[in-house]
Amino acid sequence: MYDTILVPTDGSPESLTAVDEAADLASALDADLVALYVVDTRDYATLPETKWVTLAEELEQAGERALAKVEKRADEHDVPVSTTVVRGVPHESILEYADEAGADAIVMSTHGRTGIDRFLLGSVTERVIRSADLPIVVVGAGED
Structure with a gap:
């Protein structure tokens, strides 16, 4: 089903919530x-x-x-993680890297460090959803 799960991060607390969900999913699916x-x-x-x-x-x-921070969170879930830094436009680079990595799903937060309203979907997340041809799991940031 899902062999590889991609979790983009910007280092924000919201993106770490998505890391927790991605690690749980990877653990459950042995991905x-x-x-x-x-x-x-x-x-x-x-x-x-x-x-x-x-x-x-x-x-x-x-x-x-x-x-x-992602590695630390993944370690707390006993899930190994590989990490990469790339340069580019975030939504485009996320989709390109998903293809390169053979990702079967992307897990990301509703918004990250640039989120202006907890009720609005972040622009990067929205653009990934609109352009992706693979499943996207969107994780809410939770209560403030």
Whole structure:
């Protein structure tokens, strides 16, 4: 059924809720769990090129920290996880990586660190849902 489950993260508490669900699902289905952090290239596209490298490195380090949190959560569920940082536009990169990793499902939160309203679906999540050709499990952030 599901052999590989992808869980994108931005390091937010909301995305870690999705990690918990993805780890539970991977454990129940004996599936591989893969986690992805996307360095949003739009974050530095308007900066002078001389600043790109520094900011890109800082954002990649933030991604590594976010993925370390994912590894810790997955370990708490006794589920191994492989992690990857990529650069790109988040919704596009998530779908591209899902294809590359052979993901059978994506588990993600309703919104992450840029969520402005807990009742609205996050723009990245919404774009993934609209474009995906595989099942998407959307996890609510819970009560504040």
